[in-house]
Amino acid sequence: MQVNPLVVFTPSGKRGHFAIGTPVLEAARSLGVYVESVCGGRGICGRCQVEPMVGSFAKHGIESAGDSVSDWSPKEARYTEKRGPLAEGRRLSCSATVQGPLVVDIPADAAVNQQTIRKAADQRDIHRNPAIQLCYVEVEEPDMHKPLGDLDRLKEALEREWGYTDLLVAQQILPQIQPVLRKGEWTVTAAIHKDMESSRPTLIAVYPGLKNEAYGIACDIGSTTIAMHLSSLLSGVTVASSGMSNPQIRFGEDLMSRVSYVMMNPDGGRERLTKAVHEAVNELIGQVCAEADVSRQDVLDAVFVGNPIMHHLFLGIDPTELGGAPFALAVSGAVHTWATEIDLSMNEGTRVYMLPCIAGHVGADAAAATLAERPNEAEGMALLVDVGTNAEIVLGNKARTVAASSPTGPAFEGAEISCGQRAAPGAIERVRIDPQTLEPRIRVIGAEMWSDEPGFAEAVAETGVTGICGSGIIEVMAEMFLAGITSEDGVIEAAKAAISERVFADGRTQSYQLWSSDTGPDIIITQNDVRAIQLAKAALYAGVKLLMDKQGVDKVDTIQLAGAFGTFIDPKYALVLGLVPDCRIEDVKAVGNAAGTGARMALLNRDHRREIEETVRKIEKIETALEPDFQTHFVNAMAFPNKVDPFPRLAEDVTLPARITPENQTAGAPRRRGGRRRT
Numbered sequence: 001m002q003v004n005p006l007v008v009f010t011p012s013g014k015r016g017h018f019a020i021g022t023p024v025l026e027a028a029r030s031l032g033v034y035v036e037s038v039c040g041g042r043g044i045c046g047r048c049q050v051e052p053m054v055g056s057f058a059k060h061g062i063e064s065a066g067d068s069v070s071d072w073s074p075k076e077a078r079y080t081e082k083r084g085p086l087a088e089g090r091r092l093s094c095s096a097t098v099q100g101p102l103v104v105d106i107p108a109d110a111a112v113n114q115q116t117i118r119k120a121a122d123q124r125d126i127h128r129n130p131a132i133q134l135c136y137v138e139v140e141e142p143d144m145h146k147p148l149g150d151l152d153r154l155k156e157a158l159e160r161e162w163g164y165t166d167l168l169v170a171q172q173i174l175p176q177i178q179p180v181l182r183k184g185e186w187t188v189t190a191a192i193h194k195d196m197e198s199s200r201p202t203l204i205a206v207y208p209g210l211k212n213e214a215y216g217i218a219c220d221i222g223s224t225t226i227a228m229h230l231s232s233l234l235s236g237v238t239v240a241s242s243g244m245s246n247p248q249i250r251f252g253e254d255l256m257s258r259v260s261y262v263m264m265n266p267d268g269g270r271e272r273l274t275k276a277v278h279e280a281v282n283e284l285i286g287q288v289c290a291e292a293d294v295s296r297q298d299v300l301d302a303v304f305v306g307n308p309i310m311h312h313l314f315l316g317i318d319p320t321e322l323g324g325a326p327f328a329l330a331v332s333g334a335v336h337t338w339a340t341e342i343d344l345s346m347n348e349g350t351r352v353y354m355l356p357c358i359a360g361h362v363g364a365d366a367a368a369a370t371l372a373e374r375p376n377e378a379e380g381m382a383l384l385v386d387v388g389t390n391a392e393i394v395l396g397n398k399a400r401t402v403a404a405s406s407p408t409g410p411a412f413e414g415a416e417i418s419c420g421q422r423a424a425p426g427a428i429e430r431v432r433i434d435p436q437t438l439e440p441r442i443r444v445i446g447a448e449m450w451s452d453e454p455g456f457a458e459a460v461a462e463t464g465v466t467g468i469c470g471s472g473i474i475e476v477m478a479e480m481f482l483a484g485i486t487s488e489d490g491v492i493e494a495a496k497a498a499i500s501e502r503v504f505a506d507g508r509t510q511s512y513q514l515w516s517s518d519t520g521p522d523i524i525i526t527q528n529d530v531r532a533i534q535l536a537k538a539a540l541y542a543g544v545k546l547l548m549d550k551q552g553v554d555k556v557d558t559i560q561l562a563g564a565f566g567t568f569i570d571p572k573y574a575l576v577l578g579l580v581p582d583c584r585i586e587d588v589k590a591v592g593n594a595a596g597t598g599a600r601m602a603l604l605n606r607d608h609r610r611e612i613e614e615t616v617r618k619i620e621k622i623e624t625a626l627e628p629d630f631q632t633h634f635v636n637a638m639a640f641p642n643k644v645d646p647f648p649r650l651a652e653d654v655t656l657p658a659r660i661t662p663e664n665q666t667a668g669a670p671r672r673r674g675g676r677r678r679t
Contacts, residue, residue: 005068005101008060009033010053012106012127015060018098024050024069025093028106034127035106036234038134038189038212040161041094043075045136045212046083047234048093053103060103068100129605130233131195131351132300135162136210139186151177158190158203167192168202172348176206184208191300193351195336195606204349205300215239215299217288217346218599219281220365221306221314222246223255223389224422225564226280227596230288233301236604240291242284245422247276248313254389254409255309259323273313278343281314285345299346302339303603304354305595307363307390311354315342325625327360334613355602356613358394359621361405366392368598369562371612373591376401376619380557383544385580386595387412387566391540394619395547395556401615402550404622406543408536412470412565416532419514419523421467428465428472428523429568431514433479438500440479440514445469451515464520471568476514476525477533478573481640484657485512488639490534492527534638537579541642542633543624544581550622558587562594575650578641584649 004017007027014031025048028035039045052069073095080086090107137157142150151169154177158164181188189211194201212234219228227243251273252258262269289296304314308329312319315335321328339350355364355371366386375382376396384394387408394403409416421427425446432441432450442451447459468476480486485496485503492510496503502513509527516522548554559580561569571588574580580588601608624630636643647656 005098006062007098007102007104008057008062010103010105013060020097020099021070022098023094024052024091024096024098024102024104027098028093028104033106034129035093036128037094038234039094039136039210042136043073043079043092043095044082044210046079046086046092047212049086049090049107050093050096051089051105051107052091052096053105055103057103062101062103064103065100068098068102070095070097070099126236126601126604128233128236129607130216130301130603131193131353131606131609132204132214132216132233133162133192133194134211134214134234135164135190135192137161137188137190139181139188141186150181154181154188154190154206155203158192162192164192164201166200168200170202170204170349173203173206180206180208191349193301193349195351195353195609204351205297205347213298214301215292215294216301216303216603217285217299218303218596218603219284219305220368220593220596220599221277221281221304221310222365222563222595223258223307223310224249226277226284227564227593228281228284228288229596229600230292230294230299231600231603233604238600239294240288242287242291244280244284246310247280248273251276254407255307256323256407258313259309259319262318263320263323270313270316270318274316277310277314282343282345296345297347300350301603302344302346302350302352303599304352305364305368305599307365307388307392308357308359308361309363311357311364315354322360325623327623327625329357329360332357332359334609353602353609355599355609356616358403358616358619359405360623361390362392362394362403362621365595366394366403366405367612367616368596368602369591369594370394370401370403370615370619371598371601371608372594373560373562375560376615378558381551381553381555383547383556383559383580384562384591384594385540385544385559385566386562387540387569387579388563391543393540393543393547395544395551396619400551400620401618402547402620402622404543404547404624406539406624408539409532412473412533412536416536417468417473417529418526419467419521419529420473421469423469423471423564423568424466426460426463426466427469428467428476428515429469431468431472431475431479433476433483433485435483438483438485438496438502438512440476440502442472442515465515465517465523466520468514468523470565471570473529473533474569474573474577474579477530478576478640480512480525480530481657482576482654486530486640488643488657488659490530490638490640492525492530533577534640537577538634538637541578541580541637542630545633545637545645546622546624546627546630548581549629550620556581556583558589559583560589560591560594562591564593566590567592572650572654575647576641576654576656578637578639578645578647581645582641582647582649585653 008015036047075095189207191205230240251261309319317330334356335354375384378397386392391406391408430443512525514523567590
């Protein structure tokens with residue numbers, strides 16, 4: 001008796017025994033391996049491409065030979081004649097059949113529409129299992145002897161060929177059915193939305209003939225910036241990305257000021273904030289669609305994330321309950337709605353999914369970042385920080401995960417700094433200060449060279465040096481501390497004026513001149529600037545410290561800095577200032593817009609939606625405002641890097657100024673702590 005050969009699918013590793021002659025597509029689906037197909041196995045869409053492997057695969061205990069898959073079929077010959085050749089080694093899984101022990105690779109991108117690829121959000125390979133499926137069917141023509149309506153015959157075809165039963169039909173579909181069927185000459189592509197296995201499938205869009213592409217958007221609505229990615233739901237490729245400042249800034253720089261605006265303007269304040277963010281999102285949809293040459297009508301799914309206040313305002317919910325204890329969310333679970341219900345301009349049938357919030361001030365963006373970076377699955381103690389006007393913090397491992405938020409304010413983004421500005425050409429982004437002469441070197445956005453290199457003046461002639469952005473603020477504060485210009489308590493030292501004219505009296509305090517120009521503004525760091533950064537970083541560190549207390553640990557093993565601000569922070573300087581607890585520099589990493597990545601994961605794979613919904617239910621929420629130790633941690637964290645917590649791992653790489661103690665302050669001992677300093 002012949003044994004059914006073993007078939008292994010990579011990269012998932014799923015395997016099973018199948019009878020000879022089984023279509024590879026059928027084998028994949030029976031194992032739960034996602035392979036896209038629009039045409040239902042007719043060999044005309046090209047979406048089901050796979051790559052049969054040849055060789056000995058000891059890991060899987062299988063020898064996959066060239067004749068383990070069927071020969072080239074008439075379907076594949078017809079496809080290549082009409083659509084062009086498949087990539088080398090590729091087969092159509094609806095046509096290729098199992099003939100022996102076989103290893104089949106599922107490509108991350110079947111590359112059917114490569115010409116539309118413009119910009120990738122990141123390099124992450126996201127396994128696809130979207131909530132939208134395109135289904136091509138051939139519908140029986142009307143017959144006087146069979147009075148069944150056009151829509152009902154379409155539903156019969158979808159049940160017969162795709163297995164969809166108990167199908168819901170979106171209202172806007174009803175007047176479209178007859179003209180679409182006739183235009184397609186009784187062939188149609190139906191877009192079916194099915195998010196959860198337990199939910200009823202919904203027919204949300206219909207197209208005449210074969211429709212071979214559909215898109216979705218993933219959007220991170222930050223309090224400062226809104227970032228959007230347009231992705232193919234079939235290939236998983238991000239075809240366009242765009243971003244813009246959140247127009248709500250005109251109502252308030254930080255989140256609490258926007259809540260205050262709503263409270264002070266009960267006659268339409270919330271509506272104005274909601275309208276502003278909807279208009280911005282619609283503008284971004286237009287931008288990404290134009291960039292990729294995609295119609296808005298082809299955008300069928302959308303995933304949004306944001307902090308709790310952005311979440312509520314986007315959904316048209318009054319956020320005032322989040323302005324004070326107990327910081328009650330109107331809704332914390334995942335939200336499912338229609339784009340038309342929140343005034344978004346896409347296909348009428350476009351569905352919207354919004355990730356769950358973790359707590360009153362730890363939002364869907366933190367949930368998305370957790371999904372992307374998975375601190376809850378770490379072996380060691382993993383810290384994930386999304387640095388923004390309201391820092392969201394997640395600390396955990398496989399055993400336990402806790403989360404909190406901390407009100408850092410807009411200082412890190414330049415809003416409370418005298419010469420601060422948002423990141424733009426002309427803004428100082430890098431700073432180095434000579435500890436002997438106190439002379440600075442700078443780099444600005446838009447120029448690749450340092451200020452002491454030949455050609456710098458010409459490189460910045462067009463933009464000038466206009467201010468200092470977030471990463472530059474962190475570096476100048478840290479460099480001033482390392483050079484002894486500021487003490488560990490954040491005081492700009494008047495004695496340093498004897499070394500350099502850059503340190504000068506400014507009223508009752510001292511300031512440091514970072515840059516001077518005959519054509520632009522002087523860039524000066526004042527004592528108030530230092531204090532603003534101390535307050536912001538102390539709030540962040542105190543929040544982290546509370547979570548460490550809850551976990552019963554005095555150190556973390558890895559630190560991930562998320563968000564646009566976190567992306568550009570040099571880990572060394574984040575540690576020198578004490579933004580985050582002591583850690584080896586190489587274990588502190590920027591992870592980019594992790595919230596946006598998590599949103600893309602939820603867009604392209606509905607299983608990730610269930611995963612983060614379950615994860616959020618297990619995360620313990622800590623409310624920093626109610627913790628009695630917060631103030632103690634905050635006061636200690638005002639010092640650089642910290643008044644009481646040691647930084648031995650940082651001190652292996654950076655020579656830190658001597659910590660002030662009663663003994664060395666009295667004796668004037670010039671003691672230093674730490675080891676060698678790396679530049």
